[in-house]
Amino acid sequence: MxxxxxxxxxxxxxxxxxxxxxxxxxxxxxxxxxxxxxxxxxxxxxxxxxxxxxxxxxxxxxxxxxxxxxxxxxxxxxxxxxxxxxxxxxxxxxxxxxxxxxxxxxxxxxxxxxxxxxxxxxxxxxxxxxxxxxxxxxxxxxxxxxxxxxxxxxxxxxxxxxxxxxxxxxxxxxxVHGTALAGKHVLVTAGPTREYLDPVRYLTNPSSGRMGYALAAAARDQGAVVTLVSGPTALDPVPGVTLVAVQTSAEMAQAVFDRQEQADVIIAAAAVADYGVEHPAPEKIKKSGADLTLHLHQTKDIIATVAKNKRPDQYVVGFAAETTAVAEHARTKLQKKQLDMVVANDVSEQEIGFGSRENAVTIFTPDKAPQEVTRASKHAIATTIIQAIARHLGQVSDHQ
Ligand SMILES: Cc1cc2nc3c(=O)[nH]c(=O)nc-3n(C[C@H](O)[C@H](O)[C@H](O)COP(=O)(O)O)c2cc1C
CATH class of the missing domain: 3.40.50.1950 (Flavin prenyltransferase-like)
Structure with a gap:
């Protein structure tokens, strides 16, 4: 650069x-x-x-x-x-x-x-x-x-x-020298979501958003026009990338669906809550002296919905953050959700994955052998993933 x-x-x-x-x-x-x-x-x-x-x-x-x-x-x-x-x-x-x-x-x-x-x-x-x-x-x-x-x-x-x-x-x-995604519109999701129980309490997870932000920067560096739909993070916006800030999984879903039409590539790196409270209490829940039971409902599966509605020319990438049987879950996700690529990482290891600056991933696609990307900074991992996407889009040869 x-x-x-x-x-x-x-x-x-x-x-x-x-x-x-x-x-x-x-x-x-x-x-x-x-x-x-x-x-x-x-x-x-x-x-x-x-x-x-x-x-x-x-x-x-x-x-x-x-x-x-x-x-x-x-x-x-x-x-x-x-x-x-x-x-x-x-x-x-x-x-x-x-x-x-x-x-x-x-x-x-x-x-x-x-x-x-x-x-x-x-x-x-x-x-x-x-x-x-x-x-x-x-x-x-x-x-x-x-x-x-x-x-x-x-x-x-x-x-x-x-x-x-x-x-x-x-x-x-x-x-930038890389033009592998020149002229392509890339939509990236990042960070955690918040599922509110009441106006001041929510369910969330420790995702820092770093992987998604690094992917947005790497796509931008390859010439793409990038939109980043992000849950709440402590990160600075990525210069040159349009940031859409959301909080809940429902807001993230809406922000993605509204922009799916224009996107050539959709990368879902956000750690979206699978369960939330359907009707959060409008007022702060008071301590009652008794235990409280939460009824959680499944949130909308953003990536599966995107993949179901996608045009043949759109490329959809999901992330699988797993603690066990990582490869098996990644393959299942690839098939069940009809994704073009799944990037799997093992979040059971303390020092990589969630919240950390480093990661190690395996890239699964329907037609190629899995590509292992050994431990490196999220920035380096993001560049490798973006290159893999560009290769699958036929923008660059296997040798580049
Ligand atoms: C208040 C004010 C605003 C100006 N805004 C512009 C402008 O937006 N674009 C422009 O080409 N010239 C603008 N000009 C004219 C330039 O300042 C003028 O052509 C000047 O010679 C440019 O010098 P430079 O190119 O060496 O900086 C403005 C002038 C003034 C007094």
Whole structure:
């Protein structure tokens, strides 16, 4: 994966949103340095970005102590991202004009150059701006489509900076080497669910959500558009992934069913409660002095329902967290629920599986011998699972 990104902030009203993009890129593991145009510093101070990145922010060409900062940064960068990109900077970059730090570094950079334009709709529609964007693309730069929505001017039009999460996802899709799931929509469930007994008590399990979050990140890194339906966890959202937060198994089921249509791959890594209380008490249950018997009903089997309703081109992956006869249960689950893949893990071992940072799994599919993935970080396991899915989808060969 690309490691170093230079983010160039230019003088548009959306400059403040670049702070969120920078933070998201850093969270996703990129090493980020920021440079700003003089006009950009009127919208946001360099101190904001210096504090976020813990590195000085370059704003001028050749200060006496660093005369070749543009060349150094252009060499250091594995990619340059201009966010927001003004009409002015797009036009200068298209023409090779190099009259300040940002444009000179863009001119000196041999790495991928990514532009995320944001401007007034009439500026964006201006034929000169469109010509310059076409030229940049012809020169190999990537230019993101602006969003249509409420502009700073108070009316709707095309030119708005897309949401930071969409920007991060787009940057990932442009830069990561893996494209095994390029253009695919992947829906992942993660974490535990809460089955409420009353407004303040619930049944749950110790799932941390880490496996599902790692799968969402790994799918994103292979170019997929990812939605993560997550029960309550202590984890940070995955940059570039759309997060849908739910609590109960019923909410998780609804969130998944609502999005099944658009998904090419559905990975059910959540530890969904099998049993819950059908009618939770509307008020806190009072201590009565006597024992309390709970009547639990079976919750909806999300993955089985998804598999039953799936289109032939959709690929459905289930997880089997078992404490005994892991392989046997996994095979049964594969057949009974008509899944395309079951990832089985033995949660009886204390140090792996539930809640831990590591895992060891076996991947079962109907047509191939089981693939054992020995103990590794959940991130590494997730990458292996995503590659296995891509292979089964025919996106990559067995040798990749
Ligand atoms: C309040 C204000 C908001 C602006 N917003 C934008 C914008 O969103 N997009 C844009 O292309 N230019 C915008 N401009 C114009 C640019 O700041 C101007 O073209 C400037 O020369 C850009 O400099 P730079 O590209 O070196 O940062 C805005 C100007 C002002 C005063």
């Amino acid at each position: 690309t490691k170093h990104i230079v983010v160039a902030v230019t003088g548009g009203i959306a400059a403040y949103k670049a702070a969120t993009v920078v933070r998201d890129l850093m969270k996703a593991g990129w090493d980020v340095r920021v440079m700003m145009t003089a006009q950009a510093t009127k919208f946001v101070t360099p101190l904001t970005f210096a504090t976020l990145t813990d590195h000085a922010v370059a704003t001028t060409l050749g200060p006496a102590d660093q005369p070749l900062v543009h060349v150094e940064l252009a060499r250091w960068a594995d990619a340059m991202v201009v966010v927001p990109a003004t009409a002015n900077v797009l036009s200068k970059a298209a023409w090779g004009i190099a009259d300040d730090l940002v444009t000179t570094t863009l001119c000196a950079a041999a790495c991928p150059r990514l532009f995320i334009p944001a401007m007034n709709d009439q500026m964006y529609a201006n034929p000169a701006v469109q010509r310059n964007i076409t030229q940049l693309r012809a020169d190999g730069a990537r230019v993101m489509e602006p969003a249509t929505g409420l502009l700073a001017e108070g009316y709707a039009g095309k030119g708005r900076l897309p949401a930071p999460a969409e920007i991060s996802a787009w940057i990932h899709r442009q830069l």
